[in-house]
Amino acid sequence: MSALQRIGAITGKELKQLSRDRLTFGMVIMIPLLQLLLFGYAINTVVRHVPIAVVDLSGSAAARAITEQVRVTQVVDIVASFDTPAEAEAAIVAGEIRAALVLPKNLTQRAVEGDVLGQWLVDGSDTMVGSAILALRTMPLHLEAGAPSGAYRPGDPSFEVALFFNPERRSEVNVVPGLTAIILTMTMILFTAIALVRERERGNLELLITTPVRSLELMVGKLVPYVFVGLVQITIVLGLGRTVFQIPFNGDMGSLAVITLAFIGASLSLGLLISTFAKTQMQAMQMTVFILMPSILLSGFMFPFEAMPKAAQYIAEILPATHFIRLIRGVFLRGADVSQLVPDTVWLLVFTVIMLAISTRRFRKSLD
């Protein structure tokens, strides 16, 4: 009973302080907005309306179908058509178009045999275009600009048509749910780490640890307010994702709430662990970045998990963000059912408990 009273006291105090701390309060709102803008919009605009040309050597119905499929993705604008690859190449060199889709004579036969269908010629000098098309995960790139003509070898890199049949492969559909993992990793870890370190820096802790409050009560009391903060943030990101980026939501709210809470718990307890190591707020921030970087790079947010080297995959498996990205993409995009979500969710919960236990053990009520 008195344990609950003490936890409540700490939570209440923390919420009051949070509401008076304009900077932190601003960060709660601004970090998701900024990240969403950076990752969501930047990629969104780059992916769309890349000027391209089509070189249709087959003149077949299949070619017209494929061209239409490409057009409706809105990733590209078909601004010209040429009769030969050489002409397209010249147009790329001249900067009139960024890429050209070459559809060979035997297109229909290739389609029947399940062979690669055509080839993209891409202006490799513009990495934005390169990554835009890479983000679509549709085709290998063929570097062309700057190279003399003849570097183009038909039948070399080719383009997989199947992906164009899936308009949901727009990258922001993958990016925005994944982004929640990055934003929560950043803010949840940082806020909790700083919240405790700040008490130590300001000397409040010396008073607090002379009171009957227990370590675990202190830890839990400090975490609770940030659970709400995390929920506010994910609501902002996914809400805007739905309205601004038209991300489809195929899952159910219950599963979304469960996996989100599990991930918030894991991130918060990781922040607590950091706070037991960090001596200053600066150190806490540096340690947060140390977790954040691999969370961005290895979690599957940036690069496909399966494409990473084994060692990187092992590291990624430790990071809560990896599991959450798997979960939220599953819930959000595929409408995955509970049984598919259990292993990763359980993993996050176990992680939370372990981190909380280590932090509580490490956080001795002493100044030694």
Next chain:
Amino acid sequence: MPDPAIRAAGLTRHFGDVIAVEGVDLEIPHGQIYGFLGPNGSGKTTIIRMLCGLLTPTAGEVSVLGLDIPAQAETLRRQIGYMTQKFSLYDDLTVMENLQFLGRIQGLDGSARRKRIGELLERYNLVPMRERLAGAMSGGQRQRLALAAATLHEPTLLFLDEPTSAVDPENRRDFWEKLFDLSDAGTTILVSTHYMDEAERCHQLAILETGHLRKQGSPETLMQELDQRVVEVSGDNLRRVKERALQLPRVQSAAQLGLDLRVLLRPGSENPVDYLQQHLAQDDLAFNLARPSLEDVFVASTDTRVDR
């Protein structure tokens, strides 16, 4: 109660190479105001922290209110109040919010808490400031708030670490009145200070220097039993006189105090007035044997050692 409130034997704390506290023995009876007098860095804060169970001693034994510290520190925490040297309440909470928070942490429930906080606000003149942020208060107001917070749960033992360092003299006097009230009500108080006038008000005193306990006793006894002699010298050109006095082998220290020069002679100095008259021969100087003050005791007990 025959048992002392605090007993420490051979209390020692090192921080790496730094010796913060070395071999301190203490016996502090119940119901007293016990003072730690020492300059900055003498180990006052470190000793208090060890007595509260916040720091683990490198060596030595501590028992506080019959509890073995640091092993039973958690039990002790319900019975002690600690006012830290640096203000440790929350700057971004109001007076009321700070007290409410600590009241809940200390396990006071609803009505008892409100009643107790009301009492404390009255007693420490904080009623008009109840909605003020702690960070926006003056040194004296913060100090009263900190004392209110430390006594919220009516502890039997109170640790006050340099409670008056950020406070003007008038507020200091008021503060000590409050301490005597608490003491009269039966609270044992351990207070550290580097002010002589405050030290003089304590029932018992420990003089600390660089982590060592130099002297222990009531201020009166310490002053009466001083082995050194004190001579007041008055006249002209006291700065020159002081320099010459400091050259004399029997002179331990000399310091100008108002219009007089206060000269401290080493223990066993016979006829100190004659000795000084003889060696500082100068027509216009007057020499008088003086009653030792606490400051003399302090200077005498901290200057003699050259160990460390």
